[in-house]
Amino acid sequence: MAETNTNNYKFNHTMIRVKDPKASVKFYELLGMSVIKKLEFPDNKFDLYFLAYDGPTARSHGASPMDREGVIELTHNYGTENDDNFQVNNGNKEPHRGFGHTCISVDNIQAACQRIEDAGYKFQKKLTDGRMRNIAFALDPDGYWVEIIGQNDWQKTGDVKETDVGTYRMNHTMLRVKDAAKSLKFYQDICGMQLFRTVENKEAGFNLYFLGYLGNKGPHTEPPSDTQTAEREGLLELTWNYGTENEADFKYHNGNDEPQGFGHICISVDNLEQACQRFEDLQCNWKKRLTDGRMKNVAFLLDPDGYWVEIVAQKF
Template identity: 45%
Template sequence: MVTIDKSFIMNHTCLRIKDPKVSVPFYEKNFGMQLVRTLEFDGFSLYMMSFETPKKTGLNWSGREGILELCHNHGAENDDNYKVNSGNGETFRGFGHICFSVDNIEYVESKLLDNGAKFQKKLSDGRQKNIAFVLDPDGYWIELIEHGRSKVENQTNQSDYKFNHSMIRVKDPKKSLDFYCNKLGFKLLKTKPFEGAKFTLYFLGYDHENKLVENDADPKEQSYLESLIELTHNWGTEDDESFSYHNGNSTENGAIQGFGHTCISCDDPVKFCNELTEAYGDELDWSVEIGKANISPDLAFIRDPDGYSVEIISTKIFQ
């Protein structure tokens, strides 16, 4: 029996970056994110960015939802050949984007353009006029959606922005939903099929208070949440034995790294990981078992059915 208590949250998404002196100010200036913690290790540093709210005040960084972890390998900023894989190229596709929900998307887009930000898709492009994709300094896609709360014409309030979700492409939704929902305790909030384009989106998140109807969450409520996971399934991939996505970490066959992992945190990761192992045994693919990580005993990494890494940590780690 695996226990999912109210301490479980989707804590962060990790992206590798070339230069923190470029990336950190980009997220601070354009979106109002705050650097809430920097962790230094041998050979790399982690920069924890967050949209801070009174609800998060006093919480350890690992006990907060909506953290963006920027991972910098020391020296990358001085390497002219260093680059990352956004996950959206023609080869080595996998990770798709992060998504910020804002109060006034038209005004936010105009301010980003004034600041010189580059766009993969502006509001006026394509059929969907209610979303945009801006590019960060390393070329990662940031989807912009609007929650519309307290919207004021020709204004925006960065303190009301949300890190709404992270998107990854999956080969077989049945296997992925089983992993995230039955093993990690996520709730399926919404399924959105797109018949014409032949793909389906699955939105997952923790909902300990049962405020949202399973698989029928109100879109406005969903857009105001933080730390959801969006699984994108392109129809037919589940039937192709040779098909696979790049997990962001592999360097096989000339692949370049980029996306690192998603992360859940809870009060007792040791208990949780032991319960997972007892319940599912060889079904699980641990890359780092609990208690065996060099940097902390309260840390583990498990791979999902597509090989994406999910970190499991304590809400009190590295206080």
């Protein structure tokens, strides 16, 4: 049986629950993404929509859904679109903070943000808000935050009127973590990611850590410099607020306990059985082993904060 090599792993997707799939798909299509796969489970009353950048210039153009990075999975439970009281937990409101945001990187940030605003969508933070004039946060139809950053010369906004969604990337997913050392060890030693960039903000009392997979083919075979992370897709951003590791009762919301919203991140692997055996040998914490339940082709690890990490085969 073939072995498994973490150098082949990919940060495949981020799953979020949505109220109305038509509205959500429309929003992410405005950002340039396409539905590359839809799975329907009428007996269990839910559907899954996988969206990714798939245009001619996209990094993963034409690849199978699980053999990519930078995918967003939307989960729709039937009937929520007609429930006036249904609302997701976007992960940014106390006392249920945990998941923070997804992020797309764009060619011209002013034009990209103007295009989103012109389409009628709201912002948590516009470019002109606050001190940081080089990032914005759009709100999707469920109130999830979508960070917008520039790919090139990202500290300058300029007066640019044109933007090409074909150049956009699903850059990263942000999770808040209680203990940076434990989380970095999990994602590096267990999941095989590399730490590409650390941003220390001592005055504000937090650090940001950007991790990802180098991959063994394509344009990215060397660790990116600080200014190159925005050009990539499939990164994981961990946000650590100083001191939380010393609070015995402190914990973040994993998105799967009520109230629900964010569901999981997913790593796709070269050999599913061998990868799961490796995780077993490393004494990982499991939410679901391959042998549990009816679905024998997916497993779920638990990271140090209790976030679910799905494990699937790249040839799904």
